[in-house]
Amino acid sequence: MKYWKKKKNRMIKITKDTTDIPISLLPAFEDLFLNKKIDRLAKTTHEKRMLLIKNGSYIDSNEFNSRYKLEDIRKKLITIYNHKCAYCEQKVEQYNVEHYRPKSIYYWLAFSWDNLILACPYCNFHKGIKFELGGKAETLKNTDDNIKKINNLSSTYDTTEKPKMVNPEISDPKGTVKFGKDGSIDSDNINFKYTIEECKISRTYLRDGRRKILDDLRKEIALAYSKNDEDEVIPVLRHIITTFKENSQNLKNEFIAFREFAIASGWISEILKEEKEA
Structure with missing residues (x-):
């Protein structure tokens, strides 16, 4: 007795509108705001962003960590990710607003919309700062133009850097991931295999x-x-x-x-x- 038409297997690709940027993440340039009035939260975040760029590394303190966890950012991410972890698809009460590209390496992307994801504490812990590249690492060219488009800068690095870690907002994993009836997960694709192993998505x-x-x-x-x-x-x-x-x-x-x-x-x-x- 069959009721189902077969289709290709896939993991869930997250769809984020990278033009719908939380206002607190907008760089403090008047032309990016309605009525040319820079939002107070955005101004503070932008000041912290520019301090990190001047410092040349991330400053791990609440003064900076709090800026990518503001309410308008969390609300949008929770909606986009349907209250689930970007990697394991688990619903948990505690969510971490975290980074696809690690902030300790890509400090200038710490407050960038296309670099922020929602992750459970476990996947986030295992992922850590693991971010192997198959290509050449990018660095920031500190120009007004780059700062203005910094909320969409992370994904532009992919072609050059060839990251092994899957970006759930970019990668389309149709036909690349397979499961066992025991709930195990694996892939023959090098990127998905790397992500599964590093984030421990096959944990018990x-x-x-x-x-x-x-x-x-x-x-x-x-x-x-x-x-x-x-x-x-x-x-x-x-x-x-x-x-x-x-x-x-x-x-x-x-x-x-x-x-x-x-x-x-x-x-x-x-x-x-x-x-x-x-």
């Missing part, structure tokens, strides 16, 4: 969470076969599978990539067959 807690999705589906199907007359089984199963599909399309749910992979790999049909014969 995450594997268990992904596996539970299949275990719960199996329990529902088994219950449908055990408690319904033969004529009633099919509509009940259709409802179970339709609900699973809807949950797999709701980006607010955890582990969407695993759910979609399960569908594309025909695991639902396998479970149906196994439970029917049980």
